[in-house]
Amino acid sequence: MKIEVLEMSDRFAKFVLSDASIAFANGLRRAMLAEVPTLAITEVNLYNNTSVLYDEQLGLRLSLIPIKANTDELVPKEECMCDDNCPACEVSMTLSAEGPKMVYSGDFVSSDPEIFPSDENIPIVELKDGQQLFLEALAHVGHGKNHSRWQAGIACGYKTYPVVTFHNCDKCRSCIEACPKDIIQMGPSGAEIQDNDMLECTLCRSCADVCGINAITVDQDERAFIFNVESDGSYSAEELIQQASKALKKKSDGMLEVLEHF
Amino acid sequence: MGYKCTRCKRAVEIDYEYTGIRCPYCGHRILVKDRPTSIKRIKAE
Numbered sequence: 635m636k637i638e639v640l641e642m643s644d645r646f647a648k649f650v651l652s653d654a655s656i657a658f659a660n661g662l663r664r665a666m667l668a669e670v671p672t673l674a675i676t677e678v679n680l681y682n683n684t685s686v687l688y689d690e691q692l693g694l695r696l697s698l699i700p701i702k703a704n705t706d707e708l709v710p711k712e713e714c715m716c717d718d719n720c721p722a723c724e725v726s727m728t729l730s731a732e733g734p735k736m737v738y739s740g741d742f743v744s745s746d747p748e749i750f751p752s753d754e755n756i757p758i759v760e761l762k763d764g765q766q767l768f769l770e771a772l773a774h775v776g777h778g779k780n781h782s783r784w785q786a787g788i789a790c791g792y793k794t795y796p797v798v799t800f801h802n803c804d805k806c807r808s809c810i811e812a813c814p815k816d817i818i819q820m821g822p823s824g825a826e827i828q829d830n831d832m833l834e835c836t837l838c839r840s841c842a843d844v845c846g847i848n849a850i851t852v853d854q855d856e857r858a859f860i861f862n863v864e865s866d867g868s869y870s871a872e873e874l875i876q877q878a879s880k881a882l883k884k885k886s887d888g889m890l891e892v893l894e895h896f
Numbered sequence: 897m898g899y900k901c902t903r904c905k906r907a908v909e910i911d912y913e914y915t916g917i918r919c920p921y922c923g924h925r926i927l928v929k930d931r932p933t934s935i936k937r938i939k940a941e
Contacts, residue, residue, distance in 0.1 A: 697940035
């Protein structure tokens, strides 16, 4: 298995996974969406809310705010040994605001300075003159498979690697005009696609359809995949891929253990 | 349960034996229920 990183920023990653099966690629994609442990607000203690939003509507908005935290130091509530809640499984964040002002996610004050909303500018509610909002939000660790608030990977997908070959091209240029991505160029021996441009091909087959002499073959490498990964901010894109790989490894180890004791 | 008149802002007790709802001080007919002072815990979902 080979991985070639094409682009890596804080929230976005693009890489080519090659020499791997489609089942593994899909497993990695699903792990990024559903198996990465993330912290999110699950309960809210409301002291006062005179804003225009209902308490429940406010709770829904709060639950969807991505929170940056080191989840290795926290235990999921269902695995914690405590009776109700404890610092090992629960994080408290308070919010107090009085209008007129726009309340943002950055107004939260966390009990742990290492845990805070990943974006400070997520609007929660606009308070008019005299309106108040006092609350304590309780956050727990969970997984995306249980609720979308714990989904750290928000746009994770892949496509198979395109393979477009040209044979005996007559240089009619019709494929160059037909390509919607504008990636086909005329080379010395006929039409061609540069290696870097091949990633942009969507396998639409427009070039093959317009070719009058059937000189173009559009195929895909079913052992290579171009991944696009986007994080919601609770993890960096790199950490998200690492956490998803760890989740897959943990599941495989569990399977191995079961088989060894069978 | 306490109510408040939206016009004169005074606290009002509703007399359920009386067929209508009306502020006994100013006669206004729109009353709002005060938010309880207790802490309310909700599930955020």
